[in-house]
Amino acid sequence: xxxxxxxxxxxxxxxxxxxxxxxxxxxxxxxxxxxxxxxxxxxxxxxxxxxxxxxxxxxxxxxxxxxxxxxxxxxxxxxxxxxxxxxxxxxxxxxxxxxxxxxxxxxxxxxxxxxxxxxxxxxxxxxxxxxxxxxxxx
Amino acid sequence: xxxxxxxxxxxxxxxxxxxxxxxxxxxxxxxxxxxxxxxxxxxxxxxxxxxxxxxxxxxxxxxxxxxxxxxxxxxxxxxxxxxxxxxxxxxxxxxxxxxxxxxxxxxxxxxxxxxxxxxxxxxxxxxxxxxxxxxxxx
DNA sequence: TTACCTGCAAAGAGTTTGCAGGTAG
DNA sequence: CTACCTGCAAACTCTTTGCAGGTAA
Numbered sequence: 001x002x003x004x005x006x007x008x009x010x011x012x013x014x015x016x017x018x019x020x021x022x023x024x025x026x027x028x029x030x031x032x033x034x035x036x037x038x039x040x041x042x043x044x045x046x047x048x049x050x051x052x053x054x055x056x057x058x059x060x061x062x063x064x065x066x067x068x069x070x071x072x073x074x075x076x077x078x079x080x081x082x083x084x085x086x087x088x089x090x091x092x093x094x095x096x097x098x099x100x101x102x103x104x105x106x107x108x109x110x111x112x113x114x115x116x117x118x119x120x121x122x123x124x125x126x127x128x129x130x131x132x133x134x135x136x137x138x
Numbered sequence: 139x140x141x142x143x144x145x146x147x148x149x150x151x152x153x154x155x156x157x158x159x160x161x162x163x164x165x166x167x168x169x170x171x172x173x174x175x176x177x178x179x180x181x182x183x184x185x186x187x188x189x190x191x192x193x194x195x196x197x198x199x200x201x202x203x204x205x206x207x208x209x210x211x212x213x214x215x216x217x218x219x220x221x222x223x224x225x226x227x228x229x230x231x232x233x234x235x236x237x238x239x240x241x242x243x244x245x246x247x248x249x250x251x252x253x254x255x256x257x258x259x260x261x262x263x264x265x266x267x268x269x270x271x272x273x274x275x276x
Numbered sequence: 277t278t279a280c281c282t283g284c285a286a287a288g289a290g291t292t293t294g295c296a297g298g299t300a301g
Numbered sequence: 302c303t304a305c306c307t308g309c310a311a312a313c314t315c316t317t318t319g320c321a322g323g324t325a326a
Contacts, residue, residue: 076217079214079215079216079221097261110256111254112251112252112254112255114249115249116249116270117249120235124273124275126271127270127271128271129268130252131266132263133265133266133267134264135261
C-alpha cells in the first residue's frame with residue numbers, strides 16, 4: 001500500500017526514521033477519515049490489540065512528541081491527569097464529555113466568532129482554545 | 139482579626155474543621171484583593187515560606203479539593219502536568235503565558251460573546267472555558 | 277470521648293529517561 | 302559502520318492514600 005510513502009515522509013519530516021513500529025503508529029493515527037482523539041494509553045492499547053505485539057512506550061512517546069512538534073498532532077487543553085491529542089490539526093474546539101471522559105469536535109463554524117479584546121504587551125497569541133464541558137442531564 | 143470568622147465559616151460550609159493549618163491556607167488564598175492562580179506546589183511553597191513550618195500535603199490537598207467541590211475555587215483547564223486553581227470563581231477566561239507558565243485573567247467583557255451552535259442530545263453544558271495561549275514575540 | 281485531622285511515608289498514575297542489543301541508511 | 306531506534310525497567314513528578322498520634326467539639 002503506497003500510503004506508507006506518506007507515512008514515511010511524515011516520519012522523516014519530523015526527524016524520525018521510518019521503522020516498522022512507527023509505521024504502525026502512523027496507520028493508526030492517520031489512516032482514517034474521521035478525527036481521532038486519544039491519550040497515550042488509548043494509543044498503546046489499540047496498538048497492542050491491532051498488531052498483537054507490544055510497542056514500547058519509549059517509541060510511542062518519542063513519535064507522538066515529534067509529530068506534535070512538527071504540527072501533525074495537536075495537544076488539547078483539558079484539565080486531566082492524562083494528556084489528550086487530536087489528529088485534527090485544523091482550527092477547531094471541543095466538547096469534553098465528563099461522563100465518559102470523551103472529546104468531541106466542535107467545528108469553527110459551530111462557535112460564534114471569538115474576539116479577544118485584551119492585549120498583553122510583548123506577547124503574541126499562539127492559540128485560542130474553547131473547551132465546552134458537558135455532562136448528562138440528571 | 140475577625141477575618142478568621144469568615145475563613146472558619148468557609149471551612150465549615152465545605153465540611154471541614156477549622157484547624158490552624160487550614161486557617162493559614164485560607165489566609166493565603168482569600169485574604170487578598172486580586173485573583174490568585176496557583177498550583178498545589180506553589181501553595182505549598184508559599185505556606186512553608188510564610189508560616190516557617192511545613193504543612194502536610196495531605197492537608198493541602200484535602201482542603202483545596204473541598205473548596206473546589208464547594209465552589210470556592212475553580213480548577214482551570216490547561217494542558218499541563220500540574221493542576222491549576224483560581225480564587226476567582228466568577229465567569230471568566232484566561233491567558234496562559236507559555237514562557238513563564240503563568241495564568242492571567244481575561245474578564246468576560248474582554249471576550250466577545252461566545253455562542254455554541256452545536257447541541258449534544260442528552261447532554262447539558264456545564265461550562266465554557268476559553269484559554270488563550272500567548273508567548274513572547276521573537 | 278469521638279470523629280476528624282495532621283504529618284509522614286508509601287503507593288499510584290502518567291510520563292520521561294538510561295542502557296544494551298538491534299536496525300536503517 | 303554509525304547513528305539512531307527499540308524494549309525494558311528504573312526514575313521522576315504530581316497526586317492520593319493508609320496509618321498512628323494529635324486535636325476540635
